[in-house]
Amino acid sequence: MTEKIRILFLAASPLDFAPLRLDEEIRAIDKHIQTGSRRNSFQLIPQFAARWDDLQEALLRHQPHIVHFSGHGSQAEEISVMDDQGTNHPVDKASLVELFEILKDNIRIVVLNACYSKPQADAIGRIIDYTIGMNKAIGDKAAIAFAGAFYRALSFDRSVRDAFRLGKSRLGGGNIAGADTPELNWRQGVNPDEPFLQQREVLREDYADDLMSALAHVVSGTFQEDEKKLVRSAFTSGRIVLQRDDADVDDEGTSGERLDVAVHKNLVHLKADAQTLRSLQERVNPPPAGILPALPNLVFGRENSLRDVKELLGIYDDTPQSDKSSLTVVRGVPGVGKTTLVSVLSRDPEISKAFYDGVLWTSLYLGLPEQEADASKLLSLLAAWGRALGTDDILRAPTIADATARLSALLRDKRMLLIVDDVWNQAHAVPFLQASGSRCAVLVTTRLTKVAEALTHAGGTVYLLPVLSEESSLLLLSALAPAVVEQFTEECRELVRDLEYLPLALHVAAGLLKAEAKIGLDVSALIDGLRKGAGFIDQEAPIDRVENGTTPTLAALLRRSTDRLDDQARECFAFLGAFAPKPATFDLAAMGAVWEVKDPKPIVRKLVGQGLLEPVGDQRFQMHAILVQHARSLLTD
Secondary structure: OOOOEEEEEEEOOOOOOOOOOHHHHHHHHHHHHOOOOOHHHEEEEEEOOOEHHHHHHHHHHHOOOEEEEEOOEEOOOEEEEEOOOOOEEEEEHHHHHHHHHHOOOOOOEEEEEOOOOHHHHHHHOOOOOEEEEEOOOOOHHHHHHHHHHHHHHHHOOOEHHHHHHHHHHHHHHOOOOOOOOEEEEEOOOOOOOOEHHHOOOOOOHHHHHHHHHHHHHHHHOOOOHHHHHHHHHHHHOOOEEEEEOHHHOOOOOOOOOOOEEEEEOOEEEEEEOHHHHHHHHHHHOOOOOEEOOOOOOOOOOOHHHHHHHHHHOOOOOOOOHHHOOOEEEEEOOOOOOHHHHHHHHHOOHHHHHHOOOEEEEEEOOOOOOHHHOOHHHHHHHHHHHHHHOOOOHHHHOOOHHHHHHHHHHHHOOOOEEEEEEOOOOHHHHHHHHHHOOOOOEEEEEEOOHHHHHHHOOOOOEEEEOOOOOHHHHHHHHHHHOHHHHHHOHHHHHHHHHHOOOOHHHHHHHHHHHHHHHHOOOOHHHHHHHHHOOOOHHHOEOOHHHOEOOEOOEHHHHHHHHHOOOOHHHHHHHHHHHHOOOOOOEEEHHHHHHHHOOOOOHHHHHHHHHOOOOEEEEOOEEEOOHHHHHHHHHHHHO
């Protein structure tokens, strides 16, 4: 699953105006998108009978990439939405521009499919990459035909200019009046001939200037609230790359004064010492009360997942907490970024507002095989939560059950988010779940399917964290090794495809590419080698995965799953990697043949339970590319 382009369809046909066929327009858009080769890249979100307040709420809630307005417009440079009685409520050009200035977050295209909307589109074009408006009145039939053809072209991976021209051609070739009515604008620096789905956002000059100024003010502590919001939004949307530079730390370990900020096409790179970076992160995302995981230096392509998990936690609705499931389990393959997601989520302002008593986090990777994890380890983790709540009493509890009861008493009246990270054995998570008060919510992460299913058996929701989209993956690689990606763009695009968009693998690949380029060796040959998996599995994980003072290799991180298999299942997993096609998908018959067993289902259940295989439908199963490499490495151990 990859991030989709969200199209927000805003429609208004006031009762005191001639009715419009708005349902036919959205039907045409949906129908034509579904014909395209990239139809799964789009999500169409309808908002009918739109009022002015609805526009604001829809932009805030859905954070669309494309905004399509269908309705009436006037020569007075107004569009018509509806009031509470369903009649006309005109919105002037200045108000519409201001709305997009404030809520432009992810928006790349604005289509104003309304009469006389060209002046509004021109004005919005100063801040949005692409805008389409109408230079005169346009009829229902023309508006519907143009919209259908435009989105069909995007769904076939064409450029915005191609899509626009095909929309006009649909009118001209179909003898529909109005082929000269739509007009397209694009912002300076944007290439209208590059396929839209492959196009990386170019930072607006004014946005980059504002962001750089805001960063400097936040670091110096002289920032305004809107500057903090700007930096926070840029960080969570992957527009800022934080780079640690210890050159400014003097002999006594005191951080220096220098802050390097530079714009590189679609990213702002900020380099500073560790203390300055930490101070910046804490000012932008003030830590709530409790215990929190460390913030990552880089986040890409997780806007959808952050919003999805917040929705599962119930922060967007008015349902009483007692009527909701209080447990959400985030599951995903090793290295997909589960801890990164909850790290950002733990400091999210909407989370802080909803869980106003704070956040408690713990990691349940105990560094021991499941059967050896003793009560003292769990007791110390429960006691840490107790200390955060103001008491050392839990550490003196004689049993886990008693510690759980004491912690439960402390949490009874608290409104907190409890994060139990990296769960390997559902029994270890149970005390933390049992201790949660009725007003708390619990967020668990695990790579194991069997753990996710066991924890939610009696209630709760499992959220499968997807890998990154192709564009977010290339952006991540570009952020970490910009010169390499700029010189070898297409080769790097093939590389992220072969690594199947896994953040951990992309981090490791970027480090190798950057090091190779620095010493002047053949980067193209290294990319080819990485695509084939040569030596990849033995590389160290990123620095933020340091454990007990050392950074484990990728193989060590992945062995945590395979070490828990019995000998037969581990051997079968290894042989599966040796015979894996691209992409690595298998049916039951193929796995039975490779393993030379009559009934492969018992072994398949074990591998799925450990998160080493994923069901993809029709009794077929998929193994991620990095797990294929790990499986092959087991044959040579």
